[in-house]
Amino acid sequence: MSMVNEIFIDVLENDAIALTYNSTASDIPEWDSLNHIALVVAIEKKFNIRFTAKEIQEFKNVGEMCDGIVLKLSKA
Amino acid sequence: MKPGDSFENEFVITQEVQNGFISLFRDENPLHMDHRFAREKGFEGVVMHGNILGGFLSYFIGECLPVKNIIIHSQEIKYVKPVYLDEVLLLKAEIKNIYESVNAIEFNFAFQKKINAIVVAKGKFQIGII
Numbered sequence: 437m438s439m440v441n442e443i444f445i446d447v448l449e450n451d452a453i454a455l456t457y458n459s460t461a462s463d464i465p466e467w468d469s470l471n472h473i474a475l476v477v478a479i480e481k482k483f484n485i486r487f488t489a490k491e492i493q494e495f496k497n498v499g500e501m502c503d504g505i506v507l508k509l510s511k512a
Numbered sequence: 513m514k515p516g517d518s519f520e521n522e523f524v525i526t527q528e529v530q531n532g533f534i535s536l537f538r539d540e541n542p543l544h545m546d547h548r549f550a551r552e553k554g555f556e557g558v559v560m561h562g563n564i565l566g567g568f569l570s571y572f573i574g575e576c577l578p579v580k581n582i583i584i585h586s587q588e589i590k591y592v593k594p595v596y597l598d599e600v601l602l603l604k605a606e607i608k609n610i611y612e613s614v615n616a617i618e619f620n621f622a623f624q625k626k627i628n629a630i631v632v633a634k635g636k637f638q639i640g641i642i
Contacts, residue, residue, distance in 0.1 A: 473585060473614040473640060480611055487613040 437502050443478050447471060457499030483509060513578065513617065518606040521576045522626065523568045524598060525560045533564050559594040565601075565623055565633050572603050572621075573639060585616060587637035593630060600626040608636065615641040 441455045448466040461467040467475070479501075480486055485508040495501040534540060542549040543559050550558045566589060573584060595601065605621035622634040 470585065473611075473616055476614045477611050477616055477618075477638070480613065481609075486611070489613050489615070492613045 437498075439482065440479065440498065440502055440505070443482055444475065447474050447478050455498045457497065457502075459498040460496070479505065485509065485512070513607055513610070515607050515610060518604060519572075519577060520602055520604040521572050523565075523571075523601045523603060523623075525564055525595060525601075526598060529564060530560060530597065533561055533567070537561075537563075555594055555596075557596050560596065560599075562589075562591045562633070565589065565591075565595070568601070568603060568623075569621070569637065572605065573637065577639075579641060581642050582639045583642050585638040585640050587635065589633055589635035591633050593625075593632040595623075595625075595632050601632065602626045605637075617641070 437455060441453065444453045444455060445451055448464065448471055450466055453464060461472065476487065476492060483505055485505065487504065491504060495504060539561060543553065544561055545558060547558055569587065569589070573582065601623045603621060603623050605619045607617055608620050609618040616638055618636060618638045620636050622631045624631045
């Protein structure tokens with residue numbers, strides 16, 4: 437979660453971001469549709485993983501996305 | 513499209529192109545307009561505006577790629593060498609990464625002089641398929 441938090445701070449240029457498991461786009465004003473793309477690309481680059489569009493759509497919050505990252509890395 | 517696929521197109525900064533750029537954006541810095549000034553500063557002649565290459569890049573992305581339903585997410589350009597009037601440039605772009613999750617494609621690109629392949633500008637851009 438801390439590494440993902442750093443990515444959010446960097447991409448959204450907001451040092452005050454403190455993600456929790458249940459954080460969603462509605463909690464972070466800068467998390468709009470274009471920044472969503474930038475966030476996903478930055479996360480995929482950082483962890484050298486690739487999500488499918490379906491996987492991204494099914495994540496309900498940041499925590500589930502982090503779980504998805506861990507799952508991808510465990511299979512690598 | 514897949515990583516490694518490449519695309520290219522030729523461009524020339526003609527006097528008409530430069531005049532159009534100046535007419536629109538009013539950048540009349542002597543480096544771009546005054547041959548004597550430019551030579552005194554060590555250049556071969558007046559240096560073409562770097563952002564004209566940005567315009568060429570826009571045309572390339574919008575008109576030369578095999579997909580038309582696209583939007584530019586980001587672009588970075590680094591100017592390496594000066595470009596002079598009427599030089600023929602070759603823009604080459606190669607797909608670096610595809611992000612299927614968000615329908616995004618990242619390219620590396622370079623403008624090079626056609627006559628000797630010297631790179632005058634390079635960078636990267638990311639587009640989204642809409």
